[in-house]
Amino acid sequence: MLCERCGEKQATVHMTQIDNHEKREVHLCQECAQHYDEFLPGFSINFDFSNMLASLFEQSNIWGKTSQPTVACSNCNQTLADIQRIGELGCSGCYETFKNEINPLLRRIHGSTRHVGKIPSTRYAKVKKQRQIEDLQKQLQEAIGVENYEKAAELRDEIRRLEKEL
Amino acid sequence: MDIKDSMARTLSSWMKVEGPNGDIVLGTRVRLARNVVGIPFPATAKKEQLRHLLDISEGLVSELSSVEKFTFLKMAEVDSLERQLLVEKHLISPSHIHNTSTKGLLLGENEDTSIMINEEDHFRIQVLFPGLQLESAWRKANKVDDVIEEKVDYAFDMERGFLTACPTNVGTAMRASVMVHLPALTRVNQLKRMLTTITQFGLVVRGLYGEGSESSGNIYQISNQVTLGHSEEEIIDHLQRITSQVLTGERKAREYLLESERRLQIEDMVHRSFGILTNARIITSKEAMSLLSDVRLGIDLGLIKDLDKDILKQLMVLIRQAHLQKFMGQNLPSEERDRLRAALIRGKLLNK
Numbered sequence: 001m002l003c004e005r006c007g008e009k010q011a012t013v014h015m016t017q018i019d020n021h022e023k024r025e026v027h028l029c030q031e032c033a034q035h036y037d038e039f040l041p042g043f044s045i046n047f048d049f050s051n052m053l054a055s056l057f058e059q060s061n062i063w064g065k066t067s068q069p070t071v072a073c074s075n076c077n078q079t080l081a082d083i084q085r086i087g088e089l090g091c092s093g094c095y096e097t098f099k100n101e102i103n104p105l106l107r108r109i110h111g112s113t114r115h116v117g118k119i120p121s122t123r124y125a126k127v128k129k130q131r132q133i134e135d136l137q138k139q140l141q142e143a144i145g146v147e148n149y150e151k152a153a154e155l156r157d158e159i160r161r162l163e164k165e166l
Numbered sequence: 167m168d169i170k171d172s173m174a175r176t177l178s179s180w181m182k183v184e185g186p187n188g189d190i191v192l193g194t195r196v197r198l199a200r201n202v203v204g205i206p207f208p209a210t211a212k213k214e215q216l217r218h219l220l221d222i223s224e225g226l227v228s229e230l231s232s233v234e235k236f237t238f239l240k241m242a243e244v245d246s247l248e249r250q251l252l253v254e255k256h257l258i259s260p261s262h263i264h265n266t267s268t269k270g271l272l273l274g275e276n277e278d279t280s281i282m283i284n285e286e287d288h289f290r291i292q293v294l295f296p297g298l299q300l301e302s303a304w305r306k307a308n309k310v311d312d313v314i315e316e317k318v319d320y321a322f323d324m325e326r327g328f329l330t331a332c333p334t335n336v337g338t339a340m341r342a343s344v345m346v347h348l349p350a351l352t353r354v355n356q357l358k359r360m361l362t363t364i365t366q367f368g369l370v371v372r373g374l375y376g377e378g379s380e381s382s383g384n385i386y387q388i389s390n391q392v393t394l395g396h397s398e399e400e401i402i403d404h405l406q407r408i409t410s411q412v413l414t415g416e417r418k419a420r421e422y423l424l425e426s427e428r429r430l431q432i433e434d435m436v437h438r439s440f441g442i443l444t445n446a447r448i449i450t451s452k453e454a455m456s457l458l459s460d461v462r463l464g465i466d467l468g469l470i471k472d473l474d475k476d477i478l479k480q481l482m483v484l485i486r487q488a489h490l491q492k493f494m495g496q497n498l499p500s501e502e503r504d505r506l507r508a509a510l511i512r513g514k515l516l517n518k
Contacts, residue, residue, distance in 0.1 A: 012365035014372050076206040091206035092321030092329035102333060109334055112395025115327025117338035120315045127324055
């Protein structure tokens with residue numbers, strides 16, 4: 001959701017204003033919220049998430065460059081136009097189908113495109129171990145860097161153990 | 167646990183217990199969004215596909231028993247008043263009571279854990295604990311997630327993490343939030359400043375009932391905005407640190423209100439509010455929330471004694487529309503609700 005005052009930044013302050021017994025929701029970015037009192041009367045633009053998603057897609061200048069709005073996801077048949085209209089992706093496959101559009105969007109929303117959190121253990125046991133090994137290897141290099149050979153030996157053993165399990 | 171038992175129970179555990187830092191933090195919520203690979207997200211999937219997910223969910227009851235006893239409900243089979251009760255108890259989102267033919271719910275027996283099925287995502291696991299308990303709420307949600315994951319193939323990729331209908335949730339797909347009561351910061355006109363500062367740290371502030379909802383009774387929800395690029399533990403640690411700052415601010419403001427030159431004013435406000443609540447014959451929920459907030463502050467400041475601290479947490483749920491109707495066992499016109507609400511509050515506060 002974008003700030004309804006400046007229309008530029010993400011709205012992060014959400015409040016309700018009562019004017020003449022009428023309830024109205026106000027969604028503002030932090031800067032505009034600081035001037036909250038000055039401009040309240042008269043505003044009634046309703047930004048919802050699908051609008052925001054649509055506008056973010058537009059900003060990434062996708063039309064013509066990459067996928068056309070009529071290209072459909074092979075898994076769920078949704079097109080980019082559908083996604084803009086609904087404000088949600090059609091299926092998990094859309095992330096791959098429309099990656100040229102979605103990856104920049106993820107960067108804009110999250111400031112990152114790489115997941116570093118939980119990995120499902122049952123089906124991703126192997127990749128999970130690979131990530132663990134990568135982490136341990138980094139720690140190993142650090143330990144060697146500070147000449148902590150005792151720690152390094154422990155890490156090396158742990159890495160070997162995990163590698164055997166792969 | 168019979169379905170009706172869980173519905174009939176008026177108070178969920180998070181409302182009855184005062185958790186850590188319960189003088190300010192009413193509750194902690196951790197929510198995980200999960201989807202099944204190969205089935206489109208609920209807004210796009212076919213009804214048969216979503217019904218299939220309901221069947222799978224029903225089967226999860228036995229797996230989940232290793233965590234706690236869960237009951238499976240088809241939302242279409244829950245009557246409209248009971249659906250509203252679930253919303254008012256924060257166990258499901260307001261959107262989960264519309265288009266119910268494909269929606270389901272797995273409800274844990276303590277009513278601190280619920281799993282919405284086919285809301286915006288296939289699964290929405292939610293844990294609600296009293297007070298500030300981010301880590302334990304995350305641990306429990308994580309445990310429930312592990313159990314489901316053994317049975318269901320999640321939509322996940324190593325690059326983007328858990329894939330969700332809305333790209334704002336992708337990655338950890340975790341939303342952690344704390345529900346805070348900030349009457350003193352409001353009173354000393356510092357609230358707006360504090361809230362805007364919070365948003366500079368990647369957090370979002372909302373009113374009591376989620377997205378775009380109004381703040382009622384000086385209660386706010388603070389939650390993480392970003393879900394990709396940080397681990398669950400980092401997100402929780404960050405929210406915990408910022409919340410501690412908010413707590414410090416609110417406590418300072420409370421001390422300030424008690425200083426001698428202001429003490430009389432605050433005592434006056436608290437007791438006036440108590441006076442209205444214990445005498446009013448009709449009251450709207452909006453007015454009630456605001457006065458209950460004053461009374462709760464009065465209890466926290468030691469100005470009102472012999473009253474249960476959790477009265478605010480309980481009443482803020484009990485005085486809502488569906489709970490009043492449940493209480494009376496019939497549909498009520500709004501004037502009648504206002505009358506009943508006033509009577510209920512008088513009864514609770516005067517302990518009759």
